[in-house]
Amino acid sequence: MRESKLGLDYKKVEGARAMAGEIAAQVQQFVENYTTVAVERTLCRLVGIDGTDIDGIPLPNLVVEAVSQKGMLGNGVLRFLGVAVNSTGKSPVQIASEIAGEVFDFSSLEINKPENIAEALRPYIEESVSRIRAKRLAREESIKKYGEGSRPLLYVIVATGNIYEDAIQAQAAARQGADVVAVIRTTGQSLLDYVPYGATTEGFGGTYATQENFRIMRKALDQIMPETGRYVRLCNYCSGLCMPEIAVMGALEGLDVMLNDALYGILFRDINMHRTLVDQYFSRIINGFAGVIINTGEDNYLTTADAFEEAHTVLASDLINEQLALIAGIPEEQMGLGHAFEMDPELENAFLYELAQAQMTREIFPRAPLKYMPPTKFMTGNIFKGHIQDALFNIAGIWTGQGIQLLGMPTEAIHTPFMSDRYLSIENARYIFKSFRNIGQEVEFTKDGIIRRRASEVLDNACRLLECVKEEGLFASLEKGTFAGVRRQREGGKGLDGVTRKSPLYWNPFIELFKGKR
Numbered sequence: 001m002r003e004s005k006l007g008l009d010y011k012k013v014e015g016a017r018a019m020a021g022e023i024a025a026q027v028q029q030f031v032e033n034y035t036t037v038a039v040e041r042t043l044c045r046l047v048g049i050d051g052t053d054i055d056g057i058p059l060p061n062l063v064v065e066a067v068s069q070k071g072m073l074g075n076g077v078l079r080f081l082g083v084a085v086n087s088t089g090k091s092p093v094q095i096a097s098e099i100a101g102e103v104f105d106f107s108s109l110e111i112n113k114p115e116n117i118a119e120a121l122r123p124y125i126e127e128s129v130s131r132i133r134a135k136r137l138a139r140e141e142s143i144k145k146y147g148e149g150s151r152p153l154l155y156v157i158v159a160t161g162n163i164y165e166d167a168i169q170a171q172a173a174a175r176q177g178a179d180v181v182a183v184i185r186t187t188g189q190s191l192l193d194y195v196p197y198g199a200t201t202e203g204f205g206g207t208y209a210t211q212e213n214f215r216i217m218r219k220a221l222d223q224i225m226p227e228t229g230r231y232v233r234l235c236n237y238c239s240g241l242c243m244p245e246i247a248v249m250g251a252l253e254g255l256d257v258m259l260n261d262a263l264y265g266i267l268f269r270d271i272n273m274h275r276t277l278v279d280q281y282f283s284r285i286i287n288g289f290a291g292v293i294i295n296t297g298e299d300n301y302l303t304t305a306d307a308f309e310e311a312h313t314v315l316a317s318d319l320i321n322e323q324l325a326l327i328a329g330i331p332e333e334q335m336g337l338g339h340a341f342e343m344d345p346e347l348e349n350a351f352l353y354e355l356a357q358a359q360m361t362r363e364i365f366p367r368a369p370l371k372y373m374p375p376t377k378f379m380t381g382n383i384f385k386g387h388i389q390d391a392l393f394n395i396a397g398i399w400t401g402q403g404i405q406l407l408g409m410p411t412e413a414i415h416t417p418f419m420s421d422r423y424l425s426i427e428n429a430r431y432i433f434k435s436f437r438n439i440g441q442e443v444e445f446t447k448d449g450i451i452r453r454r455a456s457e458v459l460d461n462a463c464r465l466l467e468c469v470k471e472e473g474l475f476a477s478l479e480k481g482t483f484a485g486v487r488r489q490r491e492g493g494k495g496l497d498g499v500t501r502k503s504p505l506y507w508n509p510f511i512e513l514f515k516g517k518r
Helices: 010-031 037-046 059-069 077-088 092-100 117-146 163-176 211-223 243-253 262-269 273-290 298-304 311-327 350-364 383-399 419-435 450-472 474-480 510-514
Strands: 034-036 153-158 180-183 233-237 257-259 293-295 338-340 371-373 404-406 499-501
Touching: 010 273, 010 311, 010 450, 010 474, 034 037, 034 273, 037 059, 037 077, 037 117, 037 243, 037 273, 059 077, 059 092, 077 092, 077 117, 117 243, 117 273, 117 510, 153 163, 153 419, 163 180, 163 211, 163 419, 180 211, 211 233, 211 243, 233 243, 243 257, 243 273, 262 273, 262 298, 262 311, 262 474, 273 311, 273 474, 273 499, 273 510, 298 311, 298 338, 311 338, 311 350, 311 450, 338 350, 350 383, 350 450, 371 383, 383 419, 450 474
Parallel strands: 153 180, 153 404, 180 233, 233 257, 257 293, 338 371, 371 404
Antiparallel strands: 034 499
16 A cells, blocks of 8 residues: 555545445436436447438538437337338438438338347447547557646646637647646537537637637647657546537547536536436546546535635545546546635645645545646635735645646736737746745655644545535435535436436447447
């Protein structure tokens, strides 16, 4: 058993992990029995159905809606498409176009007929699997050729609303030293139960996540690799009502990092817990196969709850998210579990508490590329103090060996960052990371000191919380407001009407093809 710089009791850690595993298994018992409209639309995309009708409605939505109206969605859209391909000789996208034109004849289908649907769809399935595998291999080859930044990776955002302007800013960020560029989604997209189509030039607070926008951004970053001399990762968001759809779009276009967290959607977007946990399972299977690092959103808990009093809820949620990810076949090396530097700066010894929690998270998840979030809650608009707060955050990040450092902006709480703001943030982090590079190996923590006591306290509280969640179940805990102080009803929220129980005929071969595979 490895030694802890904090003197953590690893028997407690393993006990906490075991409880989180039981909680995740309870969730999975529910998930296995259901599908959703988003999962079925994803399967449409995986057999080549893309594009829109003349009114701009995505073809996957039209197919799934038509199958649902016929009462066949519980069988799975792939069973319907397999039978349709067999009986008509047409491709899935041709069938989708006929459904869009309201000329497809459903009456000719015999869904229960023992036709070889797997053989009918095999070429379309193989094509998507090959394309996603090729994107993953291309990433690995580029990293091998160009290398990438040292950990923590410097993560910055672009958010103009115009994908072409985003591409320019992303290239500028890469030249300035960014290792990960995230395109913030336009406000409210997580609540859309469809994915917009094509390149977009308008958005509020961000840019629409579309497959074409993904392609444009990945191409822009690929173009400057010879100039930057390193691979720069692209991040977007597959949270919300279209988790698996956006996950597969990212996989097809070579994205590297994606926010993927049902708990975030439940708590902060009021998405129905049944819906999003089913969606999350398939989206994570896709991300795992594509080699995409998932980011989870526990850092947001501390924007609504106190970082000192509720730090244990972040650790407990990270442990649950880790176990849910393992069930979906995601290796630890692709788990960007979230936590944050959100202690009240007026609290005496606040930095020591932050350091304790960051070190504790690193020791408990040693192989995960942890996603460390900057201060936001107590940023006031005073850019000088804010820059110092970000500097302390950067010291904690390099000291404790975080994986992905989301850089704070001195203008946080004022406006969407300008390129000059981003430059100052990158300059701040690069200076501190270089100056403090090996401090984690040089400095030890006093036995029975503030830092060790704080870490032990958070772990103990997390164990107690996990015991309660295990006994009552995750769904009941979410109803009680256990995380972030936010209560959500099991039958409430957005998207519940898109959940369907699977029939004995249900078929989804991609789970077996993708899960835990490389």
